[in-house]
Amino acid sequence: MRIGRLAGMTALLMTGSAAVAATPSYDPRAAFAPLDLPGPINAVRSGSGQPGPSWWQNRADYQIHATLDTAAHALSGEEAISYTNNSPDTLDVLWLQLDQNMYRPHSRSHAADGAVPRRGDGSTDGYTIERVEVEQGGRRVAVPTVESDTRLQIRLPAPLAGKGGKITVHLSYRFVIPGAFGGRMAWGKVKDGAIYDLAQWYPRMAVYDDVRGWDTLPYLAQEFYLDYGDFDYWVTVPADMIVAGSGALQNPQEVLTATERSRLAQAAASDSTVKIVAPAEIGGDRTRAGTGTKTWHYRMENTRDVAFSASDAFAWDAARITLPGGRTSLAMSYYPAESAGAQAWDRSTQYVKDTVETMSKRWYPYPWPAAINIAGPASGMEYPGIVFDGITDKGKPLFWITAHEIGHSWFPMIVGFDERRDAWMDEGFNTFIDTFESEDFHHGEYAPKRDSEFAPGGGNPVDEILPILADPQAPPILSRADTVTETYRHPVTYFKSALGLVLLRDEILGPERFDPAFRRFIALWAFKHPKPSDFFRFMDSEAGEDLSWWWRGWYLTNATYDVAVTKIAATPNGGTAITVENRDPLVMPVTLRVDYADGSHEDIRLPAETWIRQTAGDIAIPAGRHVVAATLDPDHRLPDRDRSNNRIAIGG
Template sequence: MPGLIARAGILAALWASLAGASDPAYTPRETFAPLDLGQPASGVRTASGVPGPRYWQNRADYAIHATLDPAAKTITGSVQISYANNSPDALDVLWLQLEQNIYRADSRGALSQGQRKGRGGGTTDGMTIDSAEVQIAGKAFPVAPLISDTRAQLALPTPIAPGGKAIVTLHYHYTVPGLFGGRTAWGKSRDGEIYDLAQWYPRMAVYDDIRGWDPLPYLAQEFYLDYGNFDYWVTVPSDMLVAGSGALMNPAEVLTKTQLARFARARTSDATVAIRAPSEIADPTTRPKQGGMLTWHFRMENTRDVAWSASSVFAWDAARINLPGGKTSMAMSFYPAESQGKERWGRSTEYMKDAVERMSAKWFPYPWPAAINIAGPATGMEYPGIVFDGIDDAGKTLFWISAHEIGHSWFPMIVGFDERRHAWMDEGFNTFIDVYESDEFNRGEYAPKRDSEYAQGGGNPVDEILPVLADPQAPPILSRADTVTEKYRHPVTYFKSALGLVLLREQILGTQRFDHAFRRFIAAWAFKHPKPADFFRAMESDSGEDLSYWWRGWYYNNWQLDLAVTKIAPAAADDPAKGALVTVESRDRLVMPATLRVGFADGSTHDIRLPAETWIRQGSVTIGVDGPGKVVKAVIDPDHRLPDRDRSNNEATAP
């Protein structure tokens, strides 16, 4: 998006005075009223927006064993969860997430969409818990899960004391949904099936300092999960390649000698290296075993989730990712033969490498051993270290979706937002950083990227947001995520949220202050659980600004901006060259800093930067301007940087 307007112009004098009654739509005491963030500062979450000395969060470490049966389309597995209660509370129940139950015909997610079929129009029986056991203080007890839609409650025979631990062991199975699965599914490519496996094991719900247990039902919004280490073993037919979150721990058991050598070369290569080329997909010698099953072992540390994909028709390539401080990771892509080619998935690894390197350098270093892009049925979905995109994606579409999905590594995978309640933080923050990635990749090859149904053609985003701001039915950004209908999901949750950050960076704070505060926020909350109030406080504290007018107008409400230049009058009636009085008004509830460009009779101009506080006491102000001659014209927002609903009143000429 456009850069910050330069704070330029030479002023001999600047003053403001009341210039009459403002439009009733603008009331300064409303726009600049004190803002209650609804979350008192404490030793857990501080007034400066960072975790305090008493901050805590619970932890869940997982060991998972699962087997994929492609004939039956089932996953059968067991999971052992080591759960640490770091809270100050004794816990007498545990809550699990069973997201596969959204595909049941009677799920809340289906009925919330007015359906009597599972999400996407198909159904399964959901996830069946075959057995459950909890071990506390060395004693193991069988428990009977109380299942409620996509959640299961485990009543404990004895509470988990503060600082205590429990080991939960579960055996389970479920049917993998077809294309109706959306975020997790199996589907057919030209030559065979691809399985994208996510939400594939029972997952601990979050117990936090704000709500205690927070197991919102899964209605198709995304996830809120605690962090831990994951070891997982997936058993699949031997002709399949498996891509999984984290590091492959047993490559010698599941790869051929040729693939091991190529994999080692890719670790040190900035150019993409084929591990299995598209021309080799049908070659049986590219698998170390003919017939039977193979078990792939992956490990990922300090993550909130893992996912994986498996297929017999995958090509696979990889390259090194260069990270700050001399560290490295690996970019990888898995795709069927029909997706190959330099205009298609042949550049996927290049896209992943560039996005991770730039976002790491700009915001926070990528922490995991691989960043993997999958061409499969579950398109446009992200998990830690692995993303699912479309078999048919190509060109700018593939670049945009790849950069966006891997950008979710930062939000909400590193900064652990609650996507169930605050989807605008995960989608909007990520859209914000991937806009800059699109501007910068290969000298703007795919720029500009605009995440709006109105702006994909590259229009000015401050104009493209205007229909949303003018729509009385459009929900505020801070609406509960599940209440935002599909009509408004992208315009508000993605586009408006991202544009709010761009405007905050480029028009309100400036890049230096914003970037310092934003990086501090990311670093402070990496692998933790910030809330909206924490973000608002962090940006204010570090930038030195009271931004309540911006939070209130852009986030809490769907207010509009209308700045106008209404009058130019000489400062001295006997000599127009002695300066002028320029009257500027705010005619609607949203205000922003703005540039006033004054034009003189000799053709020169001066820019005056008006802070938001220009309108803190009144809606109409008169600005005194001195200059090299008569003032003949004045324009507010001359470079078209603000979402002004009526630009016809932005300019005035002297009589």
């Protein structure tokens, strides 16, 4: 990074200049004003952005027994949630999330979309909750509940004490599985059968935290906010189906054939992909299993969620993932026969393996026993340990979507961001880290990443962002996720958020400061719930920089950026003064390249503080050097809206 190399330059001096009139659109006092971040500083969340000495977080452990009815395309379940109240507060009610209710015709989600779908054409009846009981103090009793859209309030017969109080909630439920309109979860037919991608498939505890108490935002399709715990779940399906689930399979002897078990053991020791069920073997012994059912038991520890996929049409392959410290995991892919191909899903497990191994080394070790990629009807969606991608994906798009969705294992599955309020942290942080995977994989086979989430038009990202920065209707990154319309969801939530981290790393802090700080942020907040203010404070503290001007300009506003070289003039002492201006509200460090008559050039790093008290200033070049040109941002690394004023050449 150029910052360190240029910091030692002593021949060039920065002096104030009144030669250029102030630019009305840039106000130093506004750009560098004290910044009051929205999140609190207290014993739970420290001023350094770390979890404080009194940090607490509630816990939800689950045992779920579910049955898939493939004739009715429905799922029913019995669930026990063991909830631990580690907060200092006494709770008189509990809140659960009922995300299936989003599909009801008159849900808040459909109202937010401005449309009411017809029954069976984009809607379902949502959850039917048949029974709710709580087990508390040795007694198990039915309890009154209040259902409100995608939330369920449970009124407790006795208060739940804080600082470790425990209660178990027992529920019975059922719902009709949405078809292709389900989006994040769905079922659909393929050549050899059907695939069911099951997520949001059980009532889930809402989060009670130190910021809002019960966080009960309705589900308007902005993903999730969940506490951590251990999950044991049993899924009963027709005997000829394979179930791929988050976590580790607990009963392979009961549900896998001898051939499948043997091949799976081989895959667990292989860096090359091993076919557990080849496309030509789909059905096979399972078709002869009869018309009965089998129950698959999975367990996943220290996770915020689980999902699964079930099909009678799955091919299946796997390979070993080698993790730091000698640990291993399994990369696995499940896909229908029509997805197979040398440049299609035959390479999926290779993509999963490399993504997990590389991100584990670069950022934080992957913690779970498997990482699974599913080709099914719910395309482009992530859950802990399992992701859903597209049946027809192949080539670059398959690699990019796989790396991106598996990358979500770090954000928000390990670092538990609140996706419902701060989707930019989930999507933007993940888009940032998966750009590295595109460069790392197979000597850059699919680099650079230029899909719809990063440089949507395929060009230079700092140019691609300019229309968004110039759009007066574009929302700031730090907007409530539900208010961001589809027009701006990818450009702001994914692209601008990711580009902000790229600029922070490469242009503001440098990798030598950014990378260790970012890694430590992940480690400190693994399996916890950081808020935006925690990230901002942590990066300030750990990287040793007051970045208020950056958080305000890039995240809290939608400011534009424009710097200009306005004059090259001789000084009375025989030197040269190069006048530079900051013309727009956004401020950033920038490189000034000075070209000399002898053919050499010098790069001068101008910090953001160049404009902390002024809109323009003079760069002093000592006598004896003949300046022929001056250029700001010569390597085209910053989102400058008007590059025509970035260069002046003497006589040019």
